[in-house]
Protein backbone atom coordinates (compact mmCIF):
# COMPACT_ATOMS: atom_id res chain seq x y z
CA UNK A 369 0.00 0.00 0.00
CA UNK A 370 1.31 3.49 -0.92
CA UNK A 371 0.08 6.10 1.60
CA UNK A 372 -0.36 9.69 0.53
CA UNK A 373 -0.86 13.15 1.97
CA UNK A 374 -2.36 16.17 0.23
CA UNK A 375 -1.19 19.70 1.19
CA UNK A 376 -3.64 22.43 0.18
CA UNK A 377 -7.35 21.58 0.24
CA UNK A 378 -8.81 24.10 -2.23
CA UNK A 379 -10.13 23.74 -5.77
CA UNK A 380 -7.75 21.11 -7.17
CA UNK A 381 -7.32 18.92 -4.07
CA UNK A 382 -10.41 16.71 -4.70
CA UNK A 383 -9.03 15.81 -8.13
CA UNK A 384 -5.87 14.48 -6.45
CA UNK A 385 -7.80 12.68 -3.71
CA UNK A 386 -10.17 11.06 -6.22
CA UNK A 387 -7.23 10.22 -8.45
CA UNK A 388 -5.39 8.41 -5.64
CA UNK A 389 -8.56 6.69 -4.43
CA UNK A 390 -9.15 5.35 -7.95
CA UNK A 391 -5.73 3.64 -7.94
CA UNK A 392 -5.34 0.11 -6.55
CA UNK A 393 -3.09 -0.16 -3.50
CA UNK A 394 -3.09 3.58 -2.80
CA UNK A 395 -4.61 5.34 0.20
CA UNK A 396 -4.85 9.02 1.23
CA UNK A 397 -4.18 9.17 4.98
CA UNK A 398 -3.44 12.82 5.79
CA UNK A 399 -4.71 16.20 4.59
CA UNK A 400 -3.36 19.66 5.37
CA UNK A 401 -4.60 23.21 4.89
CA UNK A 402 -3.82 26.50 6.60
CA UNK A 403 -7.61 26.80 6.89
CA UNK A 404 -8.44 23.78 9.09
CA UNK A 405 -12.12 23.64 8.03
CA UNK A 406 -11.07 22.99 4.42
CA UNK A 407 -9.00 19.96 5.35
CA UNK A 408 -11.68 18.74 7.76
CA UNK A 409 -14.44 19.03 5.15
CA UNK A 410 -12.48 16.98 2.59
CA UNK A 411 -11.42 14.53 5.31
CA UNK A 412 -15.05 13.89 6.14
CA UNK A 413 -16.18 13.70 2.51
CA UNK A 414 -13.46 11.24 1.46
CA UNK A 415 -13.00 9.32 4.75
CA UNK A 416 -9.42 10.48 5.37
CA UNK A 417 -8.36 9.98 8.99
CA UNK A 418 -5.82 12.74 9.76
CA UNK A 419 -5.77 16.52 9.19
CA UNK A 420 -3.19 19.21 9.99
CA UNK A 421 -2.97 22.98 9.59
CA UNK A 422 0.85 22.98 9.33
CA UNK A 423 2.47 21.09 6.44
CA UNK A 424 5.46 20.23 8.63
CA UNK A 425 3.12 18.12 10.74
CA UNK A 426 1.98 16.18 7.67
CA UNK A 427 5.62 15.76 6.58
CA UNK A 428 6.44 14.36 10.05
CA UNK A 429 3.75 11.67 9.66
CA UNK A 430 5.79 8.45 9.25
CA UNK A 431 2.95 6.75 7.39
CA UNK A 432 2.93 9.31 4.54
CA UNK A 433 5.21 8.24 1.67
CA UNK A 434 3.97 10.46 -1.15
CA UNK A 435 2.82 14.07 -0.93
CA UNK A 436 0.70 16.07 -3.38
CA UNK A 437 1.37 19.82 -3.20
CA UNK A 438 -1.86 21.64 -4.10
CA UNK A 439 -1.21 25.10 -2.65
CA UNK A 440 -0.69 28.51 -4.30
CA UNK A 441 2.37 28.97 -6.55
CA UNK A 442 4.44 31.00 -4.06
CA UNK A 443 4.42 28.22 -1.45
CA UNK A 444 5.36 25.34 -3.80
CA UNK A 445 9.15 25.66 -3.53
CA UNK A 446 9.31 25.68 0.30
CA UNK A 447 6.91 22.74 0.60
CA UNK A 448 8.50 20.61 -2.15
CA UNK A 449 12.01 21.15 -0.76
CA UNK A 450 10.82 20.36 2.79
CA UNK A 451 9.00 17.23 1.56
CA UNK A 452 12.11 15.89 -0.17
CA UNK A 453 14.25 16.70 2.86
CA UNK A 454 11.72 14.80 5.00
CA UNK A 455 12.20 11.75 2.77
CA UNK A 456 8.82 11.93 0.98
CA UNK A 457 8.12 11.34 -2.68
CA UNK A 458 6.42 14.45 -4.03
CA UNK A 459 4.19 15.58 -6.86
CA UNK A 460 3.58 19.31 -7.19
CA UNK A 461 0.84 21.12 -9.07
CA UNK A 462 1.70 23.51 -11.86
CA UNK A 463 3.25 26.01 -11.99
CA UNK A 464 6.12 24.32 -10.23
CA UNK A 465 7.38 27.70 -9.06
CA UNK A 466 6.57 31.39 -9.20
CA UNK A 467 10.03 32.76 -10.14
CA UNK A 468 13.27 31.24 -11.54
CA UNK A 469 14.85 31.03 -8.05
CA UNK A 470 12.01 28.69 -6.96
CA UNK A 471 12.76 26.36 -9.88
CA UNK A 472 16.50 26.36 -9.06
CA UNK A 473 15.82 25.34 -5.44
CA UNK A 474 13.31 22.66 -6.32
CA UNK A 475 15.42 21.04 -9.01
CA UNK A 476 18.50 21.15 -6.73
CA UNK A 477 16.52 19.35 -3.99
CA UNK A 478 15.26 16.75 -6.50
CA UNK A 479 18.83 16.17 -7.73
CA UNK A 480 20.02 15.80 -4.12
CA UNK A 481 17.40 13.06 -3.58
CA UNK A 482 17.51 10.74 -6.60
CA UNK A 483 16.15 7.95 -4.35
CA UNK A 484 12.82 9.83 -4.17
CA UNK A 485 10.30 10.26 -6.96
CA UNK A 486 9.55 13.92 -7.67
CA UNK A 487 7.18 15.12 -10.33
CA UNK A 488 5.18 18.13 -11.52
CA UNK A 489 1.58 17.85 -12.66
CA UNK A 490 0.95 18.32 -16.37
CA UNK A 491 -2.04 16.07 -16.76
CA UNK A 492 -2.73 16.96 -20.39
CA UNK A 493 0.29 14.84 -21.34
CA UNK A 494 -1.72 11.83 -20.18
CA UNK A 495 -4.78 12.57 -22.34
CA UNK A 496 -5.06 9.63 -24.74
CA UNK A 497 -5.61 11.93 -27.74
CA UNK A 498 -2.49 13.98 -26.95
CA UNK A 499 -0.42 10.82 -26.55
CA UNK A 500 -1.67 9.51 -29.87
CA UNK A 501 -0.97 12.83 -31.57
CA UNK A 502 2.58 12.80 -30.19
CA UNK A 503 3.11 9.29 -31.55
CA UNK A 504 1.83 10.34 -35.00
CA UNK A 505 4.24 13.29 -34.99
CA UNK A 506 7.14 11.08 -33.87
CA UNK A 507 6.28 8.54 -36.58
CA UNK A 508 6.58 11.32 -39.16
CA UNK A 509 2.94 11.04 -40.29
CA UNK A 510 2.70 14.83 -40.64
CA UNK A 511 5.86 15.02 -42.76
CA UNK A 512 7.99 17.91 -41.58
CA UNK A 513 6.07 20.21 -39.24
CA UNK A 514 7.01 23.71 -40.29
CA UNK A 515 4.59 25.93 -38.38
CA UNK A 516 2.29 25.80 -35.42
CA UNK A 517 -0.17 28.24 -34.00
CA UNK A 518 -1.84 28.00 -30.58
CA UNK A 519 -4.81 30.19 -29.70
CA UNK A 520 -5.90 29.79 -26.11
CA UNK A 521 -8.85 31.65 -24.66
CA UNK A 522 -10.67 31.38 -21.37
CA UNK A 523 -12.65 33.56 -19.01
CA UNK A 524 -11.40 34.55 -15.57
CA UNK A 525 -13.64 37.22 -14.08
CA UNK A 526 -12.91 39.82 -11.39
CA UNK A 527 -14.85 37.58 -8.96
CA UNK A 528 -12.52 34.68 -9.75
CA UNK A 529 -9.48 36.80 -8.87
CA UNK A 530 -11.06 38.33 -5.78
CA UNK A 531 -11.94 34.91 -4.33
CA UNK A 532 -8.40 34.15 -3.08
CA UNK A 533 -5.71 36.68 -2.11
CA UNK A 534 -2.90 34.95 -4.02
CA UNK A 535 -4.58 35.10 -7.44
CA UNK A 536 -3.58 37.82 -9.88
CA UNK A 537 -0.58 38.96 -7.81
CA UNK A 538 3.15 38.79 -8.58
CA UNK A 539 3.86 37.65 -5.01
CA UNK A 540 1.27 34.86 -4.87
CA UNK A 541 0.71 33.65 -8.42
CA UNK A 542 3.76 35.04 -10.25
CA UNK A 543 1.73 36.01 -13.32
CA UNK A 544 -1.71 35.68 -14.86
CA UNK A 545 -3.09 33.79 -17.84
CA UNK A 546 0.27 32.30 -18.79
CA UNK A 547 1.51 30.91 -15.47
CA UNK A 548 -1.85 29.59 -14.37
CA UNK A 549 -4.00 28.57 -17.33
CA UNK A 550 -2.04 28.67 -20.60
CA UNK A 551 0.87 26.80 -18.98
CA UNK A 552 -0.99 23.52 -19.59
CA UNK A 553 -0.94 24.10 -23.32
CA UNK A 554 2.59 25.52 -23.38
CA UNK A 555 3.67 22.28 -21.72
CA UNK A 556 1.66 20.45 -24.37
CA UNK A 557 3.69 22.22 -27.07
CA UNK A 558 6.91 21.01 -25.42
CA UNK A 559 5.42 17.51 -25.15
CA UNK A 560 4.51 17.45 -28.84
CA UNK A 561 7.32 19.45 -30.44
CA UNK A 562 10.26 19.50 -28.00
CA UNK A 563 12.03 22.38 -26.34
CA UNK A 564 11.79 26.02 -27.27
CA UNK A 565 15.13 27.71 -27.95
CA UNK A 566 14.01 31.34 -27.74
CA UNK A 567 10.96 33.55 -27.86
CA UNK A 568 9.79 37.15 -28.19
CA UNK A 569 6.67 38.30 -26.37
CA UNK A 570 4.24 41.08 -25.60
CA UNK A 571 1.72 41.01 -22.78
CA UNK A 572 -1.01 43.29 -21.48
CA UNK A 573 -3.72 43.70 -18.90
CA UNK A 574 -6.68 44.57 -21.12
CA UNK A 575 -9.81 43.90 -19.05
CA UNK A 576 -8.63 43.43 -15.46
CA UNK A 577 -7.21 46.89 -14.71
CA UNK A 578 -7.41 47.53 -10.98
CA UNK A 579 -8.21 43.86 -10.35
CA UNK A 580 -4.92 42.05 -11.07
CA UNK A 581 -1.26 43.17 -11.20
CA UNK A 582 -0.39 40.67 -13.91
CA UNK A 583 -1.17 39.96 -17.57
CA UNK A 584 -4.55 38.80 -18.83
CA UNK A 585 -3.44 38.65 -22.48
CA UNK A 586 -0.20 37.75 -24.25
CA UNK A 587 1.15 37.01 -27.72
CA UNK A 588 4.51 35.57 -28.63
CA UNK A 589 6.69 34.07 -31.29
CA UNK A 590 8.54 30.82 -30.58
CA UNK A 591 11.58 29.23 -32.17
CA UNK A 592 11.95 25.56 -31.21
CA UNK A 593 15.26 23.71 -30.93
CA UNK A 594 14.20 21.82 -34.08
CA UNK A 595 13.90 25.08 -36.03
CA UNK A 596 10.08 24.87 -36.06
CA UNK A 597 8.46 28.30 -35.75
CA UNK A 598 5.25 28.98 -33.91
CA UNK A 599 2.98 31.59 -32.42
CA UNK A 600 0.97 31.59 -29.23
CA UNK A 601 -1.85 33.96 -28.35
CA UNK A 602 -3.62 33.69 -25.02
CA UNK A 603 -6.23 35.62 -23.11
CA UNK A 604 -8.46 35.09 -20.10
CA UNK A 605 -10.83 37.87 -21.18
CA UNK A 606 -12.75 35.83 -23.76
CA UNK A 607 -16.39 34.86 -24.17
CA UNK A 608 -15.27 31.25 -23.78
CA UNK A 609 -14.86 29.19 -20.61
CA UNK A 610 -11.81 27.33 -21.92
CA UNK A 611 -10.90 26.90 -25.58
CA UNK A 612 -7.73 25.83 -27.30
CA UNK A 613 -7.12 25.81 -31.01
CA UNK A 614 -3.83 24.30 -32.07
CA UNK A 615 -3.02 24.40 -35.77
CA UNK A 616 -0.23 22.12 -36.88
CA UNK A 617 1.04 22.70 -40.39
CA UNK A 618 3.01 19.77 -41.77
CA UNK A 619 4.30 19.07 -45.26
CA UNK A 620 2.10 15.91 -45.46
CA UNK A 621 -0.76 16.58 -43.02
CA UNK A 622 -2.31 19.73 -41.52
CA UNK A 623 -4.43 19.46 -38.37
CA UNK A 624 -6.72 21.83 -36.53
CA UNK A 625 -7.05 20.46 -33.03
CA UNK A 626 -9.65 22.27 -30.90
CA UNK A 627 -10.11 21.44 -27.22
CA UNK A 628 -7.95 18.39 -27.89
CA UNK A 629 -10.24 17.03 -30.61
CA UNK A 630 -9.59 17.06 -34.35
CA UNK A 631 -11.83 19.55 -36.17
CA UNK A 632 -10.08 19.56 -39.54
CA UNK A 633 -7.49 17.23 -41.00
CA UNK A 634 -6.13 17.72 -44.49
CA UNK A 635 -3.49 16.12 -46.68
CA UNK A 636 -2.91 14.45 -50.03
CA UNK A 637 -3.30 10.91 -48.63
CA UNK A 638 -7.03 10.50 -47.86
CA UNK A 639 -6.60 7.17 -46.12
CA UNK A 640 -4.05 8.66 -43.73
CA UNK A 641 -6.24 11.74 -43.13
CA UNK A 642 -9.24 9.56 -42.20
CA UNK A 643 -7.16 7.29 -40.00
CA UNK A 644 -5.76 10.26 -38.06
CA UNK A 645 -9.17 11.87 -37.65
CA UNK A 646 -10.90 8.68 -36.49
CA UNK A 647 -8.17 7.73 -34.01
CA UNK A 648 -7.98 11.21 -32.45
CA UNK A 649 -11.80 11.37 -32.17
CA UNK A 650 -11.95 8.00 -30.47
CA UNK A 651 -9.16 8.82 -28.02
CA UNK A 652 -10.60 12.21 -27.09
CA UNK A 653 -13.85 10.66 -25.80
CA UNK A 654 -12.61 9.33 -22.43
CA UNK A 655 -14.18 10.07 -19.04
CA UNK A 656 -13.25 13.26 -17.18
CA UNK A 657 -12.39 13.76 -13.48
CA UNK A 658 -12.92 17.31 -12.12
CA UNK A 659 -13.82 20.22 -14.43
CA UNK A 660 -14.03 19.10 -18.06
CA UNK A 661 -10.98 21.13 -19.09
CA UNK A 662 -8.78 19.47 -16.44
CA UNK A 663 -8.99 16.47 -18.76
CA UNK A 664 -8.68 12.82 -17.77
CA UNK A 665 -5.02 12.99 -17.02
CA UNK A 666 -4.66 13.49 -13.22
CA UNK A 667 -5.47 9.89 -12.31
CA UNK A 668 -3.20 8.60 -15.04
CA UNK A 669 -0.35 10.89 -14.00
CA UNK A 670 -0.72 10.06 -10.29
CA UNK A 671 -0.77 6.39 -11.32
CA UNK A 672 2.52 6.91 -13.18
CA UNK A 673 4.06 8.51 -10.06
CA UNK A 674 2.91 5.58 -7.91
CA UNK A 675 4.32 3.06 -10.42
CA UNK A 676 7.59 5.02 -10.48
CA UNK A 677 7.80 4.61 -6.67
CA UNK A 678 6.99 0.90 -6.86
CA UNK A 679 9.45 0.21 -9.66
CA UNK A 680 12.25 2.56 -8.54
CA UNK A 681 12.17 4.45 -11.82
CA UNK A 682 11.74 8.09 -12.85
CA UNK A 683 8.22 9.40 -13.38
CA UNK A 684 7.18 10.36 -16.88
CA UNK A 685 7.17 14.05 -15.92
CA UNK A 686 10.25 14.66 -13.79
CA UNK A 687 10.52 17.74 -11.62
CA UNK A 688 13.16 19.15 -14.01
CA UNK A 689 10.87 18.59 -17.00
CA UNK A 690 8.01 20.39 -15.22
CA UNK A 691 10.46 23.17 -14.31
CA UNK A 692 11.27 23.56 -18.02
CA UNK A 693 7.63 24.42 -18.76
CA UNK A 694 7.58 26.97 -15.93
CA UNK A 695 10.87 28.35 -17.26
CA UNK A 696 9.21 28.80 -20.65
CA UNK A 697 6.52 30.97 -19.03
CA UNK A 698 9.15 32.92 -17.11
CA UNK A 699 11.05 33.57 -20.36
CA UNK A 700 7.84 35.07 -21.80
CA UNK A 701 7.61 37.38 -18.79
CA UNK A 702 11.25 38.38 -19.17
CA UNK A 703 10.81 39.13 -22.87
CA UNK A 704 7.61 41.10 -22.32
CA UNK A 705 9.28 43.09 -19.51
CA UNK A 706 12.02 44.05 -22.00
CA UNK A 707 9.69 45.30 -24.70
CA UNK A 708 9.50 42.05 -26.65
CA UNK A 709 13.22 41.28 -26.89
CA UNK A 710 14.27 37.76 -27.91
CA UNK A 711 14.98 35.72 -24.77
CA UNK A 712 16.61 32.26 -24.55
CA UNK A 713 14.61 29.69 -22.57
CA UNK A 714 16.35 28.18 -19.54
CA UNK A 715 16.57 24.37 -19.48
CA UNK A 716 16.93 22.35 -16.25
Ligand SMILES: NC(=O)c1ccc[n+]([C@@H]2O[C@H](COP(=O)([O-])OP(=O)(O)OC[C@H]3O[C@@H](n4cnc5c(N)ncnc54)[C@H](O)[C@@H]3O)[C@@H](O)[C@H]2O)c1
Nearest residue numbers: 376377378379380401402403438439443461462463532662
Ligand atom coordinates in the same frame (compact mmCIF):
# COMPACT_ATOMS: atom_id res chain seq x y z
N1 LIG B 1 -3.75 20.87 -12.97
C1 LIG B 1 -4.87 21.57 -13.03
O1 LIG B 1 -5.71 21.40 -13.91
C2 LIG B 1 -5.11 22.59 -11.97
C3 LIG B 1 -6.38 23.15 -11.80
C4 LIG B 1 -6.56 24.08 -10.76
C5 LIG B 1 -5.49 24.46 -9.98
N2 LIG B 1 -4.24 23.94 -10.21
C6 LIG B 1 -3.08 24.33 -9.41
O2 LIG B 1 -3.24 23.82 -8.09
C7 LIG B 1 -2.69 24.71 -7.14
C8 LIG B 1 -3.78 25.13 -6.16
O3 LIG B 1 -4.81 25.79 -6.88
P1 LIG B 1 -6.29 25.88 -6.30
O4 LIG B 1 -7.10 26.47 -7.38
O5 LIG B 1 -6.67 24.58 -5.71
O6 LIG B 1 -6.03 26.96 -5.16
P2 LIG B 1 -6.93 27.26 -3.87
O7 LIG B 1 -6.60 28.63 -3.43
O8 LIG B 1 -8.35 26.90 -4.16
O9 LIG B 1 -6.37 26.20 -2.82
C9 LIG B 1 -5.09 26.30 -2.27
C10 LIG B 1 -5.20 25.87 -0.81
O10 LIG B 1 -3.88 25.77 -0.27
C11 LIG B 1 -3.93 26.24 1.06
N3 LIG B 1 -2.57 26.64 1.45
C12 LIG B 1 -1.85 27.69 0.99
N4 LIG B 1 -0.62 27.69 1.56
C13 LIG B 1 -0.58 26.62 2.38
C14 LIG B 1 0.40 26.10 3.27
N5 LIG B 1 1.60 26.69 3.41
N6 LIG B 1 0.09 25.00 3.99
C15 LIG B 1 -1.12 24.38 3.85
N7 LIG B 1 -2.10 24.85 3.05
C16 LIG B 1 -1.83 25.95 2.32
C17 LIG B 1 -4.92 27.40 1.03
O11 LIG B 1 -5.45 27.68 2.31
C18 LIG B 1 -5.98 26.87 0.06
O12 LIG B 1 -7.03 26.20 0.71
C19 LIG B 1 -2.10 25.87 -7.94
O13 LIG B 1 -0.75 25.59 -8.20
C20 LIG B 1 -2.89 25.84 -9.25
O14 LIG B 1 -2.21 26.39 -10.34
C21 LIG B 1 -4.06 23.00 -11.16
